[in-house]
Amino acid sequence: MILTVTPNPSLDRTYEVPSLDRGEVIRATGERMDPGGKGVNVSRAVAAAGRRTVAVLPLGGAPGALVADLLARQGIEVAPVPVAGATRSNIALAESDGVLTKINAPGPELSDAERELLLETVRQQSRDAAWIACCGSLPRGLAPSWYAELVARAHAAGARIALDTSGPALLAALRERPDVVKPNAEELAGAVGRPLATVGDAVKAAEELREMGARAVLASLGADGQLLVSDAGAWFGSARVAAVRSNVGAGDSSLAGFLIAGGNGPEALASAVAHGAAAVQLPGSVMPTPGDLDPAAVTVTAEVPADRVLKEPVS
Numbered sequence: 001m002i003l004t005v006t007p008n009p010s011l012d013r014t015y016e017v018p019s020l021d022r023g024e025v026i027r028a029t030g031e032r033m034d035p036g037g038k039g040v041n042v043s044r045a046v047a048a049a050g051r052r053t054v055a056v057l058p059l060g061g062a063p064g065a066l067v068a069d070l071l072a073r074q075g076i077e078v079a080p081v082p083v084a085g086a087t088r089s090n091i092a093l094a095e096s097d098g099v100l101t102k103i104n105a106p107g108p109e110l111s112d113a114e115r116e117l118l119l120e121t122v123r124q125q126s127r128d129a130a131w132i133a134c135c136g137s138l139p140r141g142l143a144p145s146w147y148a149e150l151v152a153r154a155h156a157a158g159a160r161i162a163l164d165t166s167g168p169a170l171l172a173a174l175r176e177r178p179d180v181v182k183p184n185a186e187e188l189a190g191a192v193g194r195p196l197a198t199v200g201d202a203v204k205a206a207e208e209l210r211e212m213g214a215r216a217v218l219a220s221l222g223a224d225g226q227l228l229v230s231d232a233g234a235w236f237g238s239a240r241v242a243a244v245r246s247n248v249g250a251g252d253s254s255l256a257g258f259l260i261a262g263g264n265g266p267e268a269l270a271s272a273v274a275h276g277a278a279a280v281q282l283p284g285s286v287m288p289t290p291g292d293l294d295p296a297a298v299t300v301t302a303e304v305p306a307d308r309v310l311k312e313p314v315s
Contacts, residue, residue: 001052002259003129005122005150006039008107008139011063014092014248014284020101026093032284035067036090038135038164041249045256045275045287047076054079054129056121058139060108061086079125081118083108094284098244110141119150126159131259135164135252144168151176162263164255166190174213180230180263181209182255184220189314196314200306202227203234218258218272220251222312226276227304228269236304237269239277240297246284253279253287270300 016030035044039055046053054077059068064087068078085108093101110118126132132154138146147169151161155176163170163178166187174181189196192205199221206217206229216230225238257275261268274295278288 001054001128001130002042002046002256003122003126003132004039004043004046004053004055005132005134006037006055006057006136007118007142007146008088008137009035009037009040009057009059009067010088010090010105010107011067012036012090012092012285014094014246016094016096016283018096020093020095020099030283032286033070034285035070036285038252039133040067040071041252041285041287042133042135042256042259043071043076044074045249045253045279046260047074048287048289049256049260050290051260053077054125056118056125057081058083058108058110058114058118059087060084063087063089079121081114081121083110083114085109092248092284094246094248098246100247107139110139115142115146119153122150123153123157126154126157129159131162131263132159133162133164133255133259135255137165138169145172147173148176151178160263162255162259164251171212174209177213177215180216180218180258181214182218182220182251182258183209184251185222185310185312185314188219196310198306198310199224199227199236199304199308202310203229203304203306206234216264218255218269220254220276221310224308224310224312226254226269226273228266230264232265233302234304235266235269235300235302237266237273237298237300239273239294239299241277241280244280245282247280249285249287250276250279256287266300266302270295270298273298273300
């Protein structure tokens with residue numbers, strides 16, 4: 001079982017539009033409504049793969065009730081933490097050329113009592129978990145050190161932690177040695193405080209995160225592929241993609257694929273790459289099923305192309 005923790009979940013509405021013309025009336029060609037949040041997406045991807053998952057998340061108001069209902073329909077067990085504020089509602093506009101515009105609401109502010117209840121719910125639900133995936137931004141009311149506290153408590157209970165967050169929350173959590181962290185290129189650059197122009201730059205940045213405490217780093221480099229750096233070495237993975245339809249939740253699908261495959265080594269990286277590549281070819285934040293995966297399109301190598309210039313360098 002993979003347990004996910006999403007401190008700031010959302011109700012996501014995605015509209016497919018031909019193009020985004022400011023000030024004009026835009027007619028959508030398609031729409032979806034999904035439960036949102038990075039940890040929620042990981043649970044959705046795990047469930048789509050036919051594996052058991054439990055989602056811990058604070059929920060409030062009508063949007064929160066709808067999130068719980070949508071997750072239950074997808075076969076995901078929900079461990080809700082009732083909060084006074086309403087769960088946030090987000091909007092995404094997906095253009096036909098793959099460009100995505102997102103409007104994310106701030107979400108509710110959690111009280112001290114709700115903060116403790118969230119931690120306690122994670123503790124109660126983690127007994128049977130192979131992994132705990134802690135994902136996304138922190139809502140108002142939770143200090144940047146909250147993830148660090150969660151990692152420390154989880155490790156004390158013998159659980160393995162995968163952390164997908166950024167900024168001060170990521171840096172604070174590193175001192176508690178999460179088992180794997182999953183930044184994208186921008187988050188990786190922000191963590192080390194310098195731009196990334198090549199795959200080699202990303203490897204060095206990942207090694208620095210390991211020096212700061214991360215036991216392994218699974219870095220998403222966008223169209224360039226993914227990188228895994230751990231005690232056992234470094235691997236680079238990429239996949240052929242016919243056409244990008246939406247990158248919403250692709251990184252979360254990658255993390256799910258990594259954890260499903262054991263969360264360690266090149267086989268897990270290959271699974272992460274396959275899940276991410278499948279996700280970008282699906283509409284909105286639809287998560288791939290095993291039938292959507294194309295393992296033959298994935299390449300993983302220990303010969304990391306350090307000199308390769310990133311297609312999307314981070315300044």
